[in-house]
Amino acid sequence: xxxxxxxxxxxxxxxxxxxxxxxxxxxxxxxxxxxxxxxxxxxxxxxxxxxxxxxxxxxxxxxxxxxxxxxxxxxxxxxxxxxxxxxxxxxxxxxxxxxxxxxxxxxxxxxxxxxxxxxxxxxxxxxxxxxxxxxxxxxxxxxxxxxxxxxxxxxxxxxxxxxxxxxxxxxxxxxxxxxxxxxxxxxxx
Numbered sequence: 001x002x003x004x005x006x007x008x009x010x011x012x013x014x015x016x017x018x019x020x021x022x023x024x025x026x027x028x029x030x031x032x033x034x035x036x037x038x039x040x041x042x043x044x045x046x047x048x049x050x051x052x053x054x055x056x057x058x059x060x061x062x063x064x065x066x067x068x069x070x071x072x073x074x075x076x077x078x079x080x081x082x083x084x085x086x087x088x089x090x091x092x093x094x095x096x097x098x099x100x101x102x103x104x105x106x107x108x109x110x111x112x113x114x115x116x117x118x119x120x121x122x123x124x125x126x127x128x129x130x131x132x133x134x135x136x137x138x139x140x141x142x143x144x145x146x147x148x149x150x151x152x153x154x155x156x157x158x159x160x161x162x163x164x165x166x167x168x169x170x171x172x173x174x175x176x177x178x179x180x181x182x183x184x185x186x187x188x189x
Contacts, residue, residue, distance in 0.1 A: 027166060030070065055082060082095055082099065094117070101122075111150045113146040
């Protein structure tokens with residue numbers, strides 16, 4: 001796996017209602033069911049991946065019965081990337097190596113990265129030239145533009161509920177069809 005670039009990507013889901021306008025992405029966490037909905041995975045997959053260390057929640061781990069894991073925005077992006085790799089037939093062992101690589105990098109520049117795979121190896125490309133070089137070498141078969149995944153997760157989470165890490169307050173998404181969410185939002189203002 002190749003690595004290049006060392007900047008940080010700002011971003012994540014935007015505040016979900018007006019009273020949260022000062023919140024950064026690091027102060028918002030997402031419970032398991034919300035992370036599953038945004039990443040397109042089952043809760044069983046999420047639980048397995050957390051228990052085996054593939055994608056662990058970076059905000060809060062579960063500490064026994066009754067506690068809830070809390071995932072960051074970037075965690076949810078990685079969950080969706082893992083799902084896409086699995087859907088294309090990449091072995092879990094290779095996905096695990098890719099996630100470990102991303103974790104070692106600190107998940108920087110995710111939004112500008114393309115992950116390519118030939119089915120056996122996952123390659124990181126952070127520029128169009130690297131993608132072309134990989135394809136010309138006959139290695140890359142398919143790619144995942146992480147920026148597209150980033151925006152998909154961002155859109156999904158804007159419709160779902162988040163949680164403030166510091167207070168535990170539920171942040172209500174902008175799903176107009178969700179009557180309960182509308183009532184909570186109205187009450188919070």
